[in-house]
Amino acid sequence: MFQRSESTLEVPQSQSVLLLHKIRQPYQLASGHPVPSVQSDDELLVKILAVGLNPIDWKAPDFNFGIPTLPYVSGRECAGLVVQAPTSTNQSRRIRKGDVVIIPSTDYRDLRKATFQEYAITSSVNTIRLPRSLTPESGSTFGVAFVASALALGICMGVNFEEIQDGPDILSIVRSIDPDLLPSDVRNECLHGIQQEERAHSGDFLVIWGGSSTCAHTAKQLARLAGLKIISVVDHTKHGLRLSNHADIRPDLLVDSHDPERAIQIIRSATEGRARFGFDTAGKETAGHLLQGLSSAGKPVSLPQDLDAYGSVKSDFPTPPSTPSNSTKSAAQRAHLVGLTGLPKGEIPEGVALHSVPIKLFHEIPEVGEALSAWAEQLLASGLVKPPDVVGTVDGLGEINDGLDRLRRREISGGRLVARIS
Template identity: 50%
Template sequence: MTDRKDHIVAATAQSSLAVPISQQVLLLHAPREPYHLQKDYSVPALAHGRELLVRTRAIGLNPIDWKAPDYSFGLPELPYIAGRELAGDVALYGTGTSRLQVGDRVLAISTDYRDLRKGAYQEYVVAWDYNTVRLPPQVSYEAGATVGVAFVAAVLALGVNLGVDFTAVEDGPDLLKLVRSLARSASTPLPADIRDECLSGIAETDRAGPGDWIAIWGASSTSAHMAIQLARLAGLRVAAVVDTARHGLRLAGHTDAYQAATTTCSWQPDLLIDSHDPERAVSVLRANLGSKLRFGFDTRGRESAQSLLQALACSEGPSQAQSSPPSPPATPRPSVSPPLSHLVGLTGLPKGAPPPGGVFHSVPIKLFHEVPAVGEALSVWLEKLLASGRLVPPVVIGVETGLESVNAGLDRMRAGEIRGGRLVVRLAGDLL
């Protein structure tokens, strides 16, 4: 590891972005406590040639940032620095970085919650270069801070779990092909706990493609916002299940903020269904799509995932070609006819084994930060999508100012005040 003084000298030499020795951070000292502001905390040092130091300009608040301390999970150590996504400026880059330069406006995506240097709740954040995305001029820091985690979750769910090929969309990746080719290389081992999902989660003959239907339950979430756009860009047809009293007008395409944002991106679903009565929603899906609905993506939790499962083709009865439940993800599945139905649960899956003809999937989020080739493929593609305007960030519905305002922002999220968009914290003194 290079000495901290060397980093500061290097940063000063490379640009006008001088890096101080200390900074302000938010620390969580114990579960069920608010975050505490500390003003004299060391600026993190780079430990690898592909790491960057980013000066934080705006932070996107995520539900995990209040749920983790409230329910005491996802806290690998205390005191803890939370925060999963931010936008800012590259202040320093390692010797192995070539794609990004000091001064670049970027969004940094931290799915690696165990490394406190990468937590967004601080003035200077370490990020892998392959988890960092240049912002085009038309995308503000605030908007950039809303995109990252939702995009990663959505694209991995579609591209790996469901096998969607994005090569026809701005030269995007075929993630399933990429991951399985990497698995054959001894130099790029896949994390053990997601290896089976990546290699045998879905058969080549089952992959979702143009014309296929996907139902997205919880379509008001930011991950769903990304998933709808990506699925439509890849040629899939989308049934969105959402509380239409709160979000129907926006998803139907009649919100001025969205109309002003883009003219090239299709983010409206093909079928909009009210989730207020889950049984009715299932009936509508089955009546309209029947056996055509083989793919589901749930963003809410186990209960709604169970409802979505009832709408998939596998719920209509045992497959004639397969009279027993498919083997678990750890075992490769033989190709069957008719194809299997696939349910991805972002925050939970139904209890028990899937029904005959059905498969459950969990999003292999580790691919983004533990497999550089995957992380870089997604980051480079996201740059293209944002630059072309084909992917629209979520609407920013509130901006707080200063790290000390994070607790108030998270309280608003706890109270259910933030719906249909994202809440962002702008660091004090920054004009974005």
């Protein structure tokens, strides 16, 4: 367990950082780099203790997307020690110097907030205090999966979390904000992605394709707390036994993905064609299979626009355009499919709305960031939600390239590889 001591709160003049100088090249370790500084009174500085390695950390340089500038600093989540607290009296007062915190770093354009460095900046509303029962390594795996699954469920599917540890109704939060303040590329998703009468409620089915992923791990826990019935589609050979026995994320029905046609049949039969909510974490092909398992009886219509999502190899802009809702059916009958890393292209049935996760709400809308961060603290402290598993570690910034090579080779499965930084 990490020991908090006064010496660790001192901030040096310079730091080491991993820099990406060129696309499709390894990151380079550089010392003597400036420690990033706060730019407003709601920002804080953390000394990074552990970094969760995400697929985007290797996909972005390999496929040249989500890199707004070179040299670039990557890294999307960490656990760290607060060495400089926010000074604002108006903003969140949850965070104090010496706290160990989780930081989901969704603001990839601001290099001060990246986590492949020894010190990082974040906003107080994007900071989640880590309970003492959890290690920084474990905490470093939680941020991205939590934010992505909470927004997928809360915005795209309309799940209201108010009954769970005083959680937020994020859809109501975004709809109470001046629409002009919502980022233009996710405004339609926020305001019109789902209608009130369509929102997911206790007893509804949620089908997750790619149910072995880290994001699925968190999505299942949140959905279960909200009373949804979970069908999880995974490779049984690899994940069947582990997920059937996993106390936190065992689904109501585990379906093998090996034969997609058979999996679709099983989903439709088990739900009697009533599954209205789908969450795909694998890619546009599996999102297409999932689409067929959801309830819809309409004839195919053309998808109006190209919809590359965060993590898609074709996109150069991680937050995708807003979601079309192309239905002539009544809203109450529509199914909702959320693609975390791509959506089906071409023809989709009537009566299905496609969604991409509006991840930037977390850092661009303080009301959303604060509501999710404060709620995450409660969920972790109460043990109602557990972080994803740490399935391996590497030591220091210098070993992150090796760790990312393990991700590239598909050696990491069922959780996050973590880099211990200090």
